Amino acid sequence: MWRPRSDIGTLQHRDMHFKRTNDGDIIGAALYIRAPKESHFLEKSRDLRKTLPVEHTASLAYLGNPEQVRSIQPTTIANILKQIMQAAGIDTTVFGPHSIRSASSTKAVQMGHKIDDVKKHAHWSLSADTFEQFYYKPAHQIHNSRDITNSIFSDSENNTTSGVDMEATKVGLGTTYNRTVAGMKTKDVVQPTPWYRKFI
Numbered sequence: 001m002w003r004p005r006s007d008i009g010t011l012q013h014r015d016m017h018f019k020r021t022n023d024g025d026i027i028g029a030a031l032y033i034r035a036p037k038e039s040h041f042l043e044k045s046r047d048l049r050k051t052l053p054v055e056h057t058a059s060l061a062y063l064g065n066p067e068q069v070r071s072i073q074p075t076t077i078a079n080i081l082k083q084i085m086q087a088a089g090i091d092t093t094v095f096g097p098h099s100i101r102s103a104s105s106t107k108a109v110q111m112g113h114k115i116d117d118v119k120k121h122a123h124w125s126l127s128a129d130t131f132e133q134f135y136y137k138p139a140h141q142i143h144n145s146r147d148i149t150n151s152i153f154s155d156s157e158n159n160t161t162s163g164v165d166m167e168a169t170k171v172g173l174g175t176t177y178n179r180t181v182a183g184m185k186t187k188d189v190v191q192p193t194p195w196y197r198k199f200i
Helices: 004-010 037-044 074-087 097-110 115-121 130-135 139-153 195-199
Strands: 016-020 026-031 158-166 169-171 178-180 184-192
Touching: 074 097, 097 115, 097 130, 115 130
Parallel strands: none
Antiparallel strands: 016 026, 158 184, 169 178
């Protein structure tokens, strides 16, 4: 089972074998394609699938008892994963079953582990920013996203949210001039109902 769109990019030079004439001209080529991880599971569970209907799903339950083996729907797997994530203390309103990698690595950083250690553990390059760009969801980002989502989909007439403004002050030694470069104050913001609400 090869997925042409996703696996074609994994081809390497060693996967291509050219057939040549005695003069060295290429007359043909063979591509050797490595099977994805899923096909290993399907191959190992082939005997268990013999009694299942043709339209069964790839995921199976009761693997320990061949007489009880049956398909599991993706939603069942998602619910099981969600329960495991909740038991691990992960906020499942922010992280769903498809974002386990993001949830676990963010949780590790929040628990005090260094970002470089998390990157090493997940086999991310230390020089790339894949983790920071796609997987790490700091608490303030989650809070801001939740406020925005709530203000968009809220039914109330006026939505009140609390925001944090930051302002820094630079103090010049030996001078009387101080300028603002950092600092922190909070303010409440009242957001009006979005314009499109009158059409809903």
